[in-house]
Amino acid sequence: MDALANRIRESLLALLLEHGDSYVSGEEISQRVNCSRTAIWKHIEELRKEGYQIEARPRSGYRLVYRPDRVAPEEIKPELHTxxxxxxxxxxxQVASTQPLAHEWAREGAAEGSLVITEEQTQGRGRLGRIWHSPPYSGIWMxxxxxxxxxxxxxxxxxLMASVAVTRALRRVTGLDIxxxxxxxxxxxxxxxxxxxxELRGEQDQVQYVVLGMGINVNVTPxxxxxELKGKGTSLAIAGGRTYRRVELITAILKELEGIYEGFLTHGFEPIRILWEEYAAMLGTTIRAHxxxxxxTGEAIGLDPTGALILRQGDTKIPIFSSDIDV
Ligand code: BTN
Structure with missing residues (x-):
């Protein structure tokens, strides 16, 4: 969809939402959205194909009856306070993976905070070359x-900063012990x-840009x-016993991330280190790091000032910089 069509759709949906249960006339939409009534009708047809139920009544206009759980910009932007x-x-x-698309955009000059998001990934990438399963309409893949x-x-x-921010946002919205x-x-x-x-690109010891990929199992079913992954993964819906609106989670995450990221740039890593330890799953337990x-193998006791995990073996403290952990 081109930028103009996107803008029209964003304003059209915003207007329908603003009217809640009441009808908004074709005339008013056409004026407020600034395009012809025929064009409005075409956009309404497109929205219906994507699962929106929009009732049309002669002489009254249009009314939004059902809004599918999509993560499109016109759904995210009205609720975003960043x-x-x-x-x-x-x-x-649908895309293969949002990561290469974000890299491409960053190389073209994408501004800080630019976001690539999709309903489904067919070749989602995890760490260490693993696959990240990303089924349609049930997770956040961005x-x-x-x-x-x-x-x-x-x-x-x-x-580590991103883990803290996402944890805080998800805890706040869901109340779950993440x-x-x-x-x-x-x-x-x-x-x-x-x-x-x-994933990042650097030049002469400096970071040029970073692509922060986040995969969250929101309404994924068991x-x-x-x-091979049964028993290892879960979703917010399984743990919480209810489904969650992904847009609410996305906007909460972006807001929290922005705040914590700005704090990191101004005050450094120490405040994040403290928060991270507060939410850590395995401090005080013995773990094996690959x-x-x-x-x-050692007892996980915290993070050092650089962000390395400290394992204690008797009197020796060993910093772990990058590894896979068995709890
Ligand atoms: C992990 O291995 O734990 C990291 C998983 C990261 C998955 C996300 S989903 C959005 C982005 N696109 C990808 O292909 N991977 C990341």
Missing amino acids: RRFGKEIRYWR SLVLRPAIPLTQAPQLT RIKWPNDLLIDGKKICGILT DFWPE TPHGEV
Whole structure:
């Protein structure tokens, strides 16, 4: 859809929503949205194909009866209260993965906070080359472009920052006990509901841009998981016993992320380190970390000032920089 069609659709939906249960006349829509009545009718037809139920009554006009749970910009923008995050959105019904699309956009010059989002991914990417299952209309599959002026060595802190922000937003909206497993998995009762994939491009030791990929199982049902992942993953809906409006979660996440990210750029990593420890899933327990140099077992006691996980083995403290963790 081109930019003009997008704008018309955004204003049309906003107008229908503003009128709630009452009708809004074709004349008023045409004036407020600034296009012909025939064009309005075509847009209404398109919206109906996407699952919106819009009642049309002669002499009264149109009324929105049912709104499907879509994550399109016209659904997100009216509820978004950020300064920059999510102000520019590229949306698709289905893509292979949002990550390469966000990289491409960043290389073209996407502003900080630009967001790529989709209803479904056919080749969702996880960490360490894994597949990320992303079924249609039931999760949040999105990639955010960031342009922090930080050295490459600090980049891992962005993943921890994002884990904290997403945890806080999801906890606030759902009330569920969401915990962080180092470095970037969010869990409920030990099962994964969200994964974060940070990819970046750097030049001369500085970060040029970051693509922060977030995958959240929102309304995914238990039968969805392939056999090998059964028991490892869950969704907010399974844990909460109800479904959630994805747009509410997305806008809450973008707002929280923006605030925490700005705090990070101004005050550094320390406040995030403290929050991260508050939400951590496995502090005080013995864990096994698979590092590039072999396995390390020890008691997880916290993060060091750089964001490395500290494992205690007797009197020795070992910082773990990047690994997979078995709790
Ligand atoms: C993980 O392995 O835990 C990270 C999963 C990240 C998945 C998200 S979904 C949106 C974005 N697009 C992708 O292909 N992957 C990330």
